[in-house]
Amino acid sequence: MSTTEDLRSAAIVPGGTGEAIITLSDVDKFFGDFQALKDINLVVGQQEVVVIIGPSGSGKSTMIRCINHLEEHTNGRIVVDGVELSGDIRNIQEIRRECGMVFQSFNLFPHMTVLENITLGPRQVRKKPKAEAEAHGMELLTRVKIPEQANKFPGQLSGGQQQRVAIARALAMEPKVMLFDEPTSALDPEMIKEVLDAMQDLAESGMTMVVVTHEMGFARAVADRVVFMADGEIVEVGTPEHFFEDPKEDRTKLFLSQIL
């Protein structure tokens, strides 16, 4: 079928600068007998923003959690910035250093101040001196517009502020790729915008981003490519224009009709 060929080529031709930074080839993931990912092929280009959408349980989160090995893929190959993910802990840690991740539930460290949250990774992993790590941390907090919260504890911040701290924490490692796992799903509606704005700024600065989200407005405005997943498979890949104006697959149409 030509549509399958189209899908394949749309998925594996990297956008952005055209140079691949994340490559998933024939990736499968099983949880026991349940197959969460089926034969995933996707190439993300440098400076590209890829937004992944799909119904819940479709494997979106599992896929991006495989990229930094929070989940272990069962079959296939995952290559990030030239390093292939294997069981080797050094490889895994090398890849994790290059992939910042932002979680749905923030996962800030509640016993540390905002600034300590941000500087822990650089100081422990990159062995940066304290002063340098803190200066960079303050810079990032300024970038996400909450420098005045540096010495508070996460519990004293609103959800939107916490998620921006989480973004700053991920950026502090100076990653080449940022992975976002439903970053706005746990937020009150009035706080979603501040987080999306921070993400949009980041995209405009040329960061490579893979974003799992239900925010279609964000997908339309920021994405270079939109990936639609269902039942553990990539069903359709395309530019936002193609995607929202002229979807090809029935499952995509059904999904979009349900949420738009």
Add this chain to the structure above:
Amino acid sequence: MTDGPKDDQGTPLGLRAGGGAGDEGTPIAPDLPELPVSNIKELFTDNLFKDAKNTVLTLVFGSALLYALYRGLTFVFLNTKVIDGVERSGWEVVSDRLQIYMLGPNFLGTGVTLSSVWIGIAVLLAAAGIAFGLLSDPDAPPMRPRTRVAMIGAPGLGIVLILSMTDTITPKLLTVAVAAVAFVAFRLATRVPDAQRGRVGLLALVLLLVAFGFMTGWDPSNVNDFGGLLLTITVSLVCIAACFPIGIVMALARRSSFPLIRPIAVAYIEFIRGVPLITLLFIGQFALGFLFPPNTDTPGPIPRAMIMITLFSAAYVAEIVRGGLQSVPNGQTEAGQAVGLSPLTITRRIVLPQALRNSIPPLIGQFISLLKDTSLVVIIGLQDLLGVIAPILGGEQFRFQGFSPEAYAFVGFVYWIICFTMSRASQRLETRLGVGTR
């Protein structure tokens, strides 16, 4: 015994603190259990004497309570007994033998001088004062009067007790002096800025060792002659300090994914938890020696008891800490992994601090039980605070035969003072670390 992490204001401190508030009356009116008693008159008309049934109940329980109070107060304040035609105060069994309760029957005369012991006590209390001071939150609002009374009440009662039980002026003065040292250390420690707290805490630990040095007259083998309260406190401190790290390691080992480590930890914890402490103490006295190579000096009975109590408590601490570890959401580990932290760093910097903070209430509970469990060493012949009673009652041609109620009441009260103070300290620690808030 231990209070939960909730606010302590509901505890009827007056009732526990010494029976002074016994006239509060029993809660009557079961159909109106939460009736707010706004004044004394309402208490009588609406509660105590509302109708015939309530009146009868009030009279029955009230008179029983008053009688118990009367007996209690005469026991404490008007306690005389006539023995062989001589009238003696019942508290002689304490005041004449105070030194034995504090230090044990064999301690003095082993080369440790009394002045060295007093210096040791002063240093020990300075360390305790520092520890308490460091736990206080400088930004906290001023304590409510009731909390303040509870904080200083138990140690204060202890001082009053010692003052009332000493006949000569020197020990009275020295008691006040060491109490003053503790208080000054406490006040100074409350003013230590956050950044220095770790270092000052270390100083408190060093002071603890120095105190031990003075207590033993700088000869650790004198430990074997420790007795009384000194033995109870030494065993408790050593065992608490030793079982805590072992327990943490065991808790981590029980969650480890390495093939052999987990079964070993599980076997250790389940074995220890399945055996009574008394059995372990006997094993320590009679079987532990076989684990040492032949012709080596095995540790004396007191260190052996310490080893067994430590091993015993470590298993319980391990389970408490494991519970704490489970309370830390998996997302914390994932967030650490996502930043590229090593598993060791994730445990040390992220998971363990949160787990331990969540474990404080049950941990302190465990430490309080440990302190009370040390009294079981009586059964292997050690003369700790409880164990000194038998030689006191039986000593000197049974001079104190018939004085056991006073002796046991005194010892029980001393245990209570220590345990209650520990429980308050734990609540300070919880507020300080913001358990349940941050």
